[in-house]
Amino acid sequence: MTPTATRTDSAYDVVLIGGGVMSATMGALLKLLQPDWSIGLFGRLDDVATESSNAWNNAGTGHAALCELNYTPERADGSIDISKAIDVNEAFQVSRQFWAHLVESGVIASPRDFLNPIPHMSFVWGADNCDFLRRRHDALKDHPLFAGMRFSTDPAQLRQWMPLVMEGRGAGTPLAATWSAAGTDVNFGALTHLLIGFLSRQAGFDLKLAHAVEDLRRDASGLWRIAVRDLAGGRDLSVAARFVFIGAGGGALPLLQKTGIPEAKGIAGFPVSGQFLRCTNPELAARHHAKVYGKASVGAPPMSVPHLDTRVIEGRTGLLFGPYAGFSTKFLKQGSLWDLPKSIRMDNLGAMLAVARDNMPLTRYLIGQILQSNTARLAALRDFVPTARAEDWDLIVAGQRVQVIKSDAKRGGVLQFGTEIVTGAQGSVAALLGASPGASTAVPIMLTIIARCFPVEMARWTPRLKTMIPSFGAKVAGDAALCAHVRDWTMRVLELEG
């Protein structure tokens, strides 16, 4: 199906493709900044937040680098580089401020509808790892964004912080952990529903579910012509828009390729699927109250760091352990096995082959994960919960991540684990690719896109943005007073700790 220039069923200022947390955040920001703009949101499934943003399809960690060791690499001289950790925390402070604004202004009734304070911990064993964690703590503890982070090797203290993790653990192996009360568990699915619920109450917003975008082209007048298939069997639509945001998660790459913009050339995707072990036994869940992140094994990609998480979903507390990585050629959990083969083009084939050549440890790691038995999965869980019994845990399939592969002049192609924003056609289209740090940074990512695509409107929107996000245009990390204000205000409104 191709978009027809002759028929236009509806025309919008903005079309959002995808019903996940990214489109929802983009829609809410734009509606608050420019209430008179019309917005159409098209999602291919029957409900919003059914792919990666669904609560059980991701780990719900409010990524702030309080517990994730991959954000603080060790330099060759043994010192700890905390620059990435500061950036990730800074980005999360931006999301926290927007969410606090939504609560304060009544858009979201209660922060508990999507957010809970859960301590974030890093946990390691073995003398070298304990030493690394001590040095990491030393490097972070005096920074205002990491204030209050504690470190201990004392088994009694560790038992108090994570009783389930310490239960049945033999003596003799050195253990160490850091603990931060400022951690959060975020139900990104609930947040998506809340944001799209807000949008649905506004004039000029259309929600079209079970509608898949199949093609998009820019016409001579600069308008995007979008072909939409009605999956419920109704009439297919031809839609026009001045600005298109491709927030289709794993489905973003194929749509970006269809735009024909030069910025999309050379980009490919590498899907990595995930599984978690989930425990909904209330007795066990009551004995763990933290998100405990370990160290990645050799060759493992950063997003596969094992962690044991308290989750609070729809008022019920459960536990999640994983992720176990896997491989599928689908770009979406409910996608097609043809997604990967159909994304291969002449312009990205070289980059894909170069990545295959240069990433043998990752390939070996993924094969090992795919071949892993239930017994091996339970053994990995027992590193964290030594007393774990198979009958308390069930294996669930998480969301699909599509890591970005980009052409590289020196190496032919590189595999990226971060998020990639692609904009083009004079800022009339933007797409979000990649995964990490993910939904936690939805607000700063959308603000970056807005700044790139709406430079003229931005001057007018800036005062409004500063009322929503007091640190907008500044860095909290370099301004102690602003940092204290932002932390205190968001902690009070979002009922957090730290």
Ligand SMILES: Cc1cc2nc3c(=O)[nH]c(=O)nc-3n(C[C@H](O)[C@H](O)[C@H](O)COP(=O)(O)OP(=O)(O)OC[C@H]3O[C@@H](n4cnc5c(N)ncnc54)[C@H](O)[C@@H]3O)c2cc1C
């Ligand atoms: C295993 C795992 C663990 C994670 N853990 C965390 C975490 O702890 N913390 C964190 O911050 N982030 C985490 N993430 C990342 C986070 O889940 C994602 O960054 C985020 O949910 C992406 O949101 P999205 O809106 O871009 O995509 P999605 O939520 O995947 O939504 C994409 C939407 O686009 C729709 N769509 C696709 N193609 C089309 C089309 N052609 N037409 C119309 N609609 C279309 C889909 O149906 C869906 O509604 C994790 C991800 C995974 C997979």
